[in-house]
Structure formats: structure tokens, C-alpha cells
Amino acid sequence: MSSIEWWQKATVYQIYPRSFQDSNGDGIGDLPGITQRLDYVKSLGVDVLWLNPIYESPNDDNGYDISNYRKIMPEFGTMDDFDKLLSGIHTRGMKLMMDLVVNHTSDEHPWFQQGIDPSSPYHNFYIWRKGEKDGTPPNNWRSEFHGPAWQFNTANEEWYLHLFSQKQPDLNWDNPAVRAEVYDIMKWWCEKGIDGFRMDVINLISKPTGLPDDPLVADGKSFSSLRMSANGPHVHEYLREMNRKVLSQYDLITVGETGDVTAEDAIKYTGFDRHELEMVFQFEHMSLDNDPQFGKWSTRKLNLVDLKRSLSYWQEKLHGRAWNSLYWNNHDQPRVVSRFGNDTPQYRSVSAKMLAQTLHFLQGTPYIYQGEELGMTNARSMTLADYKDLDTLNAYQELVEEKKLISSTEMMAAIQRRSRDNARTPMQWDATNNAGFSTVTPWLKVNGNYVDINVHDEETDPDSVLAYYKKLISVRQGHDVFIDGSYQLLDPTDDKVYAYVRENGSEKVLVINNFSDEFLKRDFASQIDKTVRLLISNYASDQGMDNLRPYEAKSYIVQKQ
Ligand code: GLC
Ligand code: CA
Secondary structure (H helix, E strand, C coil), X not given: CCCCCHHHHCCEXXXXXXXXXXXXXCCCCCHHHHHHCHHHHHHHCCCEEEECCCEECCCCCCCCCCCEEEEECHHHCCHHHHHHHHHHHHHCCCEEEEEECCCECCCCCHHHHHHCCCCCCCHHHECEECCCCCCCCCCCCECXXXXXXXXXXXXXXXXEECCCCCCCCEECCCCHHHHHHHHHHHHHHHHHCCCEEEECCHHHCCCCCCCCXXXXXXXXXXXXXXXXXXXXXXXXXXXXXXXXXXXXXXXXXXXXXXXXXXXXXXHHHHCCCCCCCCEEECCHHHCCCCECCCECCCCCCCCHHHHHHHHHHHHHHHCCXXXXXXXXXXXXXXXXXXXXXXXXXXXHHHHHHHHHHHHHCCCCEEEEECCHHHCCCCCCCXXXXXXXXXXXXXXXXXXXXXXXXXXXXXXXXXXXXXXXXXXXXXXXXXXXXXXXXXXXXXXXXXXXXXXXXCHHHHHCCCCCHHHHHHHHHHHHHXXXXXXXXXXXXXXXXXXXXEEEEEECCCCXXXXXXXXXXXXXXXXXXXXXXXXXXXXXXXXCCCCCCCEECCCCEEEEEECCC
16 A cells, blocks of 8 residues: 555444434434434544445344345335435535445345245255254354354245344355345445445355354354354455455445454455455454353453553554554444443543544544444443344343343343443434434433433533544544554553554654543653644643543654654
């Protein structure tokens, strides 16, 4: 890479359409709602919008189960609404990234329905197998959403593979006809003028030869077998084919969602000379607070030294070879201020800003998930009945009800900490009923703190989290050192402060982030030993680089020579 590409400099804003803005009073966010709010999105200074799936879907997994890739989900609006949204985005000089969900379809997709008949050409679009004579499935894999990864179909007496829910059968990418159909769909959207794809679980598309049993499941050590399909034998061949046939024909931003990848794996997907994807979403920093046995169903707290080690590993490995995506939040992760920050009234705002600075000044393309720019917190006071996410409900069913491995109280604590619904509560626009999201009761309960945390109030407060995000985005865009500079971690064993240096030929920046609620004294001055100028800070007046207040975040331009 010699020059900076537009998608490297860009900031991406993720919209979860179901929870962003309801325009027609049915309690569900929709496309006209997003169009109404485009000036707000533009005011953040972001360049690209990523929309979670908006295609026709029975909504078993909120749109990640698609029954028609060329139609809009009626709850979200019409194709005409989509065209208006796209042109509204383009008129404002922004770009649109669509979610591409092609590891699986809905079981209501016509390919699946027709393919139940073994003589149909669509049979081989999915992964069907005969089970054992005694009625056990073809292998022992567990689905990500709990229960076996195989479902028996009584009509053809075969089992089909579903790595996610029963209503999300996996496509058979080894069939060239499947790949051709996927590329056609992609071209169709590109011809409409979209600007990129976020590819759902894209490193799972090539299943391991012979579909061997999962040893960890056999030992009772894992509840999911996703791992078994990660980075499979033909995945790079298929992505290169996709790149040749579709991606290379357009100027697109692409990001692949890839669990279970090391930085070396990621370089294979995103290396500048690989002709596959621009970047991937890796998960390492999102699992540091996992439980060894129950995975994300955990109440463990992050150890900052682990986070620094992980992020630094990715920064260093990819530098000059491939490109990082940077994220704390998305529709699958709890709110970061509640998870790695401090969401009490005293520290919520300052710690949300600190987390933002930590992330945005790393090398990579930053992604902001709706409401993150307000410092929105995890859901409060939800009972089990209030949760809608099938992952959460299935996990409760399996771990508490069936296997009795966790008590209900412990599981509810883990859910409050890690459930995906923490991210999916409606966007908090103002202090009116339903947070200005809808005129009626929304599909998922509004977080009760909307009266204090909302766009309306933060827009008029120069000291808000929102104001800080805007400033941070513009500062990053104004200094190429954040895009192409090298990265150096300071004091790796400091478990309260995350400080690093970015440097390129013309600039050097020292970035300091206090992850604790303590007043601290550190010694950066002697390590830097140069004149510095404050670039940005989340406190009003600076007390010098070595004096840190609770959750203080500040960056300095260091004079070169
Ligand atoms: C991805 C999506 C998640 C979805 C899953 C299955 O992880 O981000 O929301 O449930 O894939 O499509
Ligand atoms: Ca609606």
C-alpha cells in the first residue's frame, strides 16, 4: 500500500434498522425512518453507513435469515423507500454498505423449499446428509444458537446442516451454482449503486472435508461447533473468485465477519496483495471477558493488560500488510461503556469518551454502532420475558432449564452483561415517550435512561459524548498519522492505563487513556522528552501528561526532532 485508500480514512456508522427510527407508528424501525435521520448521521462526520439486513425475512434471527435477497422486508418499507434512502445518503456525500448474509438462507427461501425434493437441482444448494440408522444426526456438531446443528426433515428423511438456527440452513458453497447465484445477487445490488458489503460469518462458507465430529463437543467442553467450519479448505479460493467476478468490478468497501481468526489468518483474507477483502471483524478483543466453560455467558471483568496485548498484537501484525477494522460495539455485543468503561452517572460520559479515543486513534477503520456516540448503556431492568434475541432465550433454555449448569440468577446476571439485546434497544432520540423512536410501544423495551441519555440533549451540550465523537472523528481525519503511522505500546504491564504512540514521517502522537476511576501519576514525560501540544482531551483543563484523572483520555502532538 503506498497511498491511503478512501475506506482506510473513512469512519463507518452502523445502523440496526429495527431499532433506529420508526416512521409509521408500528413500533419497528424502518427505512423512511433512517432517511428522516440522515442529517443527524451526516452531522457526525462519518463517511459510510452500514445497514444490518433489510431483505425479506421471516425474522427468526432479525433479518439474518433471508427468504428473498432482492426484496425489502415489508416491515422496513419498499424498494422505493430503499432507493430514496440510497439517494439521500449519496446526496449528502456518504456511502452505503449492505449486509451480505450468504453462509445460510432462511428455510423459507424458495431454494430451500424446492430443494427438499432430492431430485430438485436445488437439493445440492444445501448440506443434506443421511443420518445414522439409529436416528442420530450425521455428526455431533452443535449450533451457535444451542442444540444440534442438524435438523431432520420428515419429507425426504434427510438431515440438513444449520450452524445457526433451524431456520437458517447452510448453503453448500462447494456447488458452483450456489456461488453463481450469490455473485448475481451481489452484482444486482452493486448495479443499484451501493458502495460495499459487510459479509456475515464469511469465513464459515467452506465446510471441512468429510464433516468430522467436533472433539470439544465430544468432551463436553464446548456448546458450539462454529470453529469446525472456520477458515475451511476452499474459503480463499471462493473469496478470490468473488473478488474477480464481482468486487474488483466496483469501487467497494468490504469487511468480512470472521470469528476464530488469528492475525495471520486475517492477513490471508485482507493482505494488500491477496485480492479478497479489505478488512475483517476479528473477535479476539471481544472474548477476553468470556468464561472458560460458558463462553460469552459470563460476568467476568476485562483485564486491561489482556486487552492491550490483544489489540497491540493486531496493530503490529497487520501494519503494512493488511488493514484492521476497529470496533467496540455492534448489534451482537453489549454496550462498551457498560462492559469496559463505567456506566454510573458519575463516570459514564468521561469513560465513554476515553473508550472512543482508545479505539479511534488505533490503525484501522473505526466503526461506530448507533447510540455508541451517545454513550448508551446496557439494557436495564429487563426480565427474561422482555428479551427477544433467540440466542439469549435458547442459551437460557439449554444452560438453566435443560442442563441445569447455571442458576437462573447467575444466568440473568450474565444476560444483563452480555446479551445481544443490550445493543438492540431503541435509539434514544429525545426525552419524549419511547425516546422519540416511535409513537407506540417499541418491539423491544426502551432503556429507561433515555430521559438522561439522548440525542436532543447531547446535541446542545458541548461537553457531551456526542460532541466528543464528532471532534474525535474530525481530528482523526485531519491527521494522516492515525491512518498510516506506526504503533508502539507503552508500558504493556500497566493494568490501569493504555498509552501508545503513533508516528509517521511527519507527525508523532502520544495517546493516553486511563481505564480506571483513580487519580494516577505516570511517567510519560521522561519517555517522550520532547515538547508536546495537547490535541484532544476529555477533561476541560490539562494537568500535564503525567497526571491522570479518572478515565482521563488525552492525546499530544509530540514535536519531532
Ligand atoms: C452474525 C450476525 C449475527 C447473526 C449471525 C447469523 O454473527 O452478526 O447477528 O445472528 O451471524 O447470521
Ligand atoms: Ca415502522
